[in-house]
Amino acid sequence: MKVRITETVTRDANQSLIATRMPISDFLPALELLDKVGYYSLECWGGATFDSCLRYLDEDPWERLRTIRKHVKNTKLQMLLRGQNVLGYKHYPDDIVRAFVRKSVENGIDIIRVFDALNDLRNIETAVDEGLKRGAEVSGALCYTVSPIHDIPAFVKLGRELEKMGCQTITIKDMAGIMSPEETFKLVSGLKDAGIKAPIVVHTHCTTGMGAMTCLKAAEAGASVIDCALSAFANGTSQPATETMSYVLRGMGYDTGIDERLAFEANRLFRPIRDKALETGLLNPAIMAVRPDALTFQVPGGMLSNLMSQLKAQNALDRLPEVLDEVPRVREDLGYPPLVTPSSQMVGVQAAANVLAGERYKSISKEIVAYLRGEYGRAPGKISTELLKKALGDEQPIECRFADTLKPGLEEAKREIGALARSEEDVLSYAIFPVVAEKFFQTREEKEKHTVKYTISKME
Ligand code: CO
Numbered sequence: 001m002k003v004r005i006t007e008t009v010t011r012d013a014n015q016s017l018i019a020t021r022m023p024i025s026d027f028l029p030a031l032e033l034l035d036k037v038g039y040y041s042l043e044c045w046g047g048a049t050f051d052s053c054l055r056y057l058d059e060d061p062w063e064r065l066r067t068i069r070k071h072v073k074n075t076k077l078q079m080l081l082r083g084q085n086v087l088g089y090k091h092y093p094d095d096i097v098r099a100f101v102r103k104s105v106e107n108g109i110d111i112i113r114v115f116d117a118l119n120d121l122r123n124i125e126t127a128v129d130e131g132l133k134r135g136a137e138v139s140g141a142l143c144y145t146v147s148p149i150h151d152i153p154a155f156v157k158l159g160r161e162l163e164k165m166g167c168q169t170i171t172i173k174d175m176a177g178i179m180s181p182e183e184t185f186k187l188v189s190g191l192k193d194a195g196i197k198a199p200i201v202v203h204t205h206c207t208t209g210m211g212a213m214t215c216l217k218a219a220e221a222g223a224s225v226i227d228c229a230l231s232a233f234a235n236g237t238s239q240p241a242t243e244t245m246s247y248v249l250r251g252m253g254y255d256t257g258i259d260e261r262l263a264f265e266a267n268r269l270f271r272p273i274r275d276k277a278l279e280t281g282l283l284n285p286a287i288m289a290v291r292p293d294a295l296t297f298q299v300p301g302g303m304l305s306n307l308m309s310q311l312k313a314q315n316a317l318d319r320l321p322e323v324l325d326e327v328p329r330v331r332e333d334l335g336y337p338p339l340v341t342p343s344s345q346m347v348g349v350q351a352a353a354n355v356l357a358g359e360r361y362k363s364i365s366k367e368i369v370a371y372l373r374g375e376y377g378r379a380p381g382k383i384s385t386e387l388l389k390k391a392l393g394d395e396q397p398i399e400c401r402f403a404d405t406l407k408p409g410l411e412e413a414k415r416e417i418g419a420l421a422r423s424e425e426d427v428l429s430y431a432i433f434p435v436v437a438e439k440f441f442q443t444r445e446e447k448e449k450h451t452v453k454y455t456i457s458k459m460e
Contacts, residue, residue: 003219003254004040005242006078006201006227009270010068011043013229013238016205018282019305020052022273024064030269031071037242037266038257039075040225041111044068045104046079048341050087054433054440062107062425069108076110076137082341083116083124084377084403088432089342089367091375093406094126096413096431101130103425113171113201115141117343120377121161122401132166139201140167144174144187145338146295147331149381152183156190162198169199169225174214175340177205177237178295181217188221199224205237207304209290212240212248219249230263232270236288237304243267284308297324303344310352319355326351329360333387334371335379346371364391374398420445 014022034042045065053061069077084091086100101112112131116123119142131138140162142155159170172179172187179187188200202218204211204227215226227239234241246258277283287305299307307324311317327339330351337343346367354360370376372388374397388397398405413431414421420441421427429437 001254003249003256004225005246005256005258006041006043006225007039007242008043008227008229008239009233011047011049013233015048016237017233017287018277020048021056021282023057024059024067026273030266031068033262033266035072035075037262038259041076041078042072043078045109046081046087051433054429054436065107077108078111078113079104079109081112081114081127083114083127085342086432091402093409094403095408095410097126098130099410100428101127102134103428105134105136109136111137111139113139113141115143115173116377117340118337118377118380119143119158123377128165128167138167139169139171140165141171141173143338143340144172144179146178147336149336152186152190155187156194159191159196160194163196167198169201170196171201171203174204176294176299177207177211179204179214180210181213184214185217185221188218188223192222201225203227206235206240207237207294208292212245215240215245219254230267230270232267232274297327299327299339303348307348316356322355323352326355333384335381335383337379361390375402
């Protein structure tokens, strides 16, 4: 029996525990070792890493990917893509989605895991199609959530549709860590019983303390891959520990392909990074605690750390419990969207606004208004008519795929950014994050001017 492991330390673990602030200089020394551990894949790009590189780390995300590829020659490199949202927080036109997927593959990505926050599959079709055309392994992800309108048969139906679209693997994405071991067993078995041939991947978080048990039951039900993180960045709002899961699974007769000795060695390189993050406060020890209450508020790892820093910035960290109580209410009003980027941020920001203003929907964020207009796709359930009325008045939400209403955007982005962009990759960075990317390019120019001056003066 085989169960392989995807290592998330450079992407999801980094994102869930330290708000994606791990610079490549921190983990570069570990890459060649990671390549030898025997992972199914190394999740190392996409998700929030792209934004974080440009916004906080003064790093070119494309260069990061190429550097990783240079050092990780054998293990498949994996990214997380938000479908029509690409790596941003709104829908982009198809030409941008296609170019982004093509460039991701050209720069070294092997596996593209694609999801849509609302499980509206119209929003992943373009990305899946382009990924397949470019020869990537495409994993279609269904976002697991619990609500009065979500059940196992509905998720199995989604899984069949993903396979029909051509996805080579099906990922069950439990971003909030709320999928119980029992439900996991039922869902994985359900997908298999429905005749799905594509290997099943299970992605969970340890937020509620169930992560390792969930992975174990996933393996028992016949999942092919589980996501884990090296122990220095495991547990809490991150994934179960790679070394531990591999040890447990091996003891039960599973072949994980992991060289545990090398995994231990690789982990040793991540421990000082974790310790530094604890020292600087980047890693909040509170995030490592087991939070069974997340079973009600369903807040994914990244969202919890974001909410905490957002409230901290407004000097209102003590209001966190109230905000977490408000989250499920906002979610219900919105027709039970799964909470994952970007819906998690949207719901979180609105819940915080509702609590801090002392009045619900006193102000409605422009993202929520866009959501209500149908610009993020079809809500899984019924949206509160009262909220619709308050936000849109007599305006009718759209029914079609929102991207069909968008003009192609690549040429315009290219024109706008002009000479500051030095490659098609730069144009894409700008198309997704105009303000942040432009600032990054300007800093790059200035740094180079400075280096040139410095070199000339040294020569003189
Ligand atoms: Co995750």
